[in-house]
């Protein structure tokens with residue numbers, strides 16, 4: 001039996017370029033891995049079977065569309081072996097929340113099955129398989145902080161000092177990632193800027209944001225937080241503005257929608273502030289629940305193997 005821990009992400013910068021002819025958008029996507037995460041356990045099985053527990057478990061598909069099941073099949077096909085595994089997801093990452101929970105489970109299943117099947121697949125090969133599963137999956141393997149170019153899959157790790165404290169406000173109900181990208185395109189057309197890659201420049205990382213990360217400066221990072229999908233998420237879910245305002249009123253240094261939303265992310269100065277902002281957000285009635293957490297943390301990694309040996313839990 002192998003258990004893998006995998007982080008959720010927040011995009012501290014999400015620069016979105018124009019729509020490409022393949023239906024994706026070029027991004028300058030600064031991913032940041034947080035301790036809020038899922039655990040995926042792999043055991044010897046017959047075929048691929050899947051179970052899931054956690055508060056949002058009823059929202060997780062347990063068929064072949066699940067990214068963990070797809071990852072197991074993809075890795076087996078890559079090595080020309082039968083995909084025999086029982087997968088279990090202990091889910092803490094909000095579903096359809098803009099925190100890449102499905103992508104995290106896909107990355108975790110790659111790592112868990114690789115260990116269960118004794119394949120020792122080199123990381124560059126795992127990253128290629130991850131990119132086939134989805135734009136966000138390679139980052140869940142890597143963790144830390146990284147700039148994702150292309151559709152987000154071309155990763156460059158970024159230097160970061162110390163740690164940052166975060167609060168995530170979880171909404172009732174998710175938002176569909178393709179629907180939010182479509183709304184972003186629609187808003188751009190309505191504003192007259194055009195929405196295709198011919199109309200808009202390729203986005204790039206903000207030097208002030210990169211410096212704030214490298215310096216470990218939460219005040220500077222808060223000032224540089226930016227998400228080009230935020231207007232689209234707010235257009236589809238206007239009530240998110242109340243949640244962002246409630247967190248800022250409770251003392252957060254900065255706030256933004258996490259990726260395609262609807263989870264809202266709040267950067268705070270320390271662990272005590274995180275606790276206070278999480279409590280204020282939960283009491284505000286503007287979200288379902290709020291979690292205090294921190295980062296950056298490692299990408300998908302084995303925490304327990306068959307003999308019960310444990311690795312680092314962060």
Ligand SMILES: C[C@@](CO)(OP(=O)(O)O)[C@H](O)COP(=O)(O)OP(=O)(O)OC[C@H]1O[C@@H](n2ccc(N)nc2=O)[C@H](O)[C@@H]1O
Nearest residue numbers: 023024025098099100134135136151177178181259260261
């Ligand atoms: C927006 C981001 C930010 O990190 O994540 P979420 O906030 O949803 O977690 C990602 O770009 C989501 O990545 P992921 O959820 O893996 O998307 P994919 O499965 O690759 O693509 C789903 C759909 O989203 C749109 N898409 C995705 C990535 C991209 N660079 N441009 C796009 O237009 C496309 O419509 C695509 O068909």
Ligand SMILES: Nc1ncnc2c1ncn2[C@@H]1O[C@H](COP(=O)(O)OP(=O)(O)O)[C@@H](O)[C@H]1O
Nearest residue numbers: 066067095096097098099100101102103105177
């Ligand atoms: N392992 C998984 N966990 C959650 N959702 C999954 C998983 N595999 C596939 N999905 C599908 O992916 C959709 C997006 O979920 P998720 O990855 O949690 O959100 P987001 O793309 O907003 O970060 C879900 O609505 C669900 O249908």
